[in-house]
Amino acid sequence: MAVNGLGGIEENKWWPMVFSTRFCSCFGGSGVGCGSRTAMKSCGKRDRYIWEELRSSAPKIAWHHMVWFSGRIPKHTIIVWMAILNRLPTRVRLLQMGLAIESDRCLLCGNETETRDHLFFECHFAKNLWSSILELCCIPREACSWEGELAWASLLLKGNSLIVRILKLPWTGHVYSIWKERKSRFFGSRARSKEELLGDIKEAIRIRLGGKSFNTVDPSNIALCAKWGIA
Numbered sequence: 001m002a003v004n005g006l007g008g009i010e011e012n013k014w015w016p017m018v019f020s021t022r023f024c025s026c027f028g029g030s031g032v033g034c035g036s037r038t039a040m041k042s043c044g045k046r047d048r049y050i051w052e053e054l055r056s057s058a059p060k061i062a063w064h065h066m067v068w069f070s071g072r073i074p075k076h077t078i079i080v081w082m083a084i085l086n087r088l089p090t091r092v093r094l095l096q097m098g099l100a101i102e103s104d105r106c107l108l109c110g111n112e113t114e115t116r117d118h119l120f121f122e123c124h125f126a127k128n129l130w131s132s133i134l135e136l137c138c139i140p141r142e143a144c145s146w147e148g149e150l151a152w153a154s155l156l157l158k159g160n161s162l163i164v165r166i167l168k169l170p171w172t173g174h175v176y177s178i179w180k181e182r183k184s185r186f187f188g189s190r191a192r193s194k195e196e197l198l199g200d201i202k203e204a205i206r207i208r209l210g211g212k213s214f215n216t217v218d219p220s221n222i223a224l225c226a227k228w229g230i231a
């Protein structure tokens, strides 16, 4: 017989006793019997309460839907996730890790220290790319800081409208493309232009959204599809 240190209570009888004591009294139950499978199925509120009591809770993450959304491009969103956590090996981070690299200058502009915050939205190369993306989405606004752009996207890119579905893809595509370009220059490859990167992003979105059905009654949707080549 398996006996643990709980006053001689058998292991397989311990859990039902705790369950009974902790939860059944909250719902006017009278013992282990009220926790039967049939009773639990008939009481959604009880299930919900028990689930909330048992699970470990954590604060909601504002940017969750910018990384884990339906229709995402995984190779893009994994880079976004690492960027949000500030885990990408920028030159500043490489130096902090003790690696002997010749400079901490940004590989895209050569003028500023290469940090995450500079690289993705403050660097003039990245800023130009992001401005072109916003223009294709008919959104008249200037790129700001990393924190500002992430907060903007996390707050506004919710729901399932066409503009949200489209804009989430180039937001993540922008971060991916900037990082890919930076990495490519780090290893000595040819510097590609903003237009080339934008072409790659448009192609990725055309492949991802091509063939999907959209509400074409709305003229703004038609214009949006035409601009992104998904009509």
Ligand SMILES: [Zn+2]
Pocket: 106, 107, 108, 109, 110, 111, 112, 118, 119, 122, 123, 124, 125
């Ligand atoms: Zn730069």
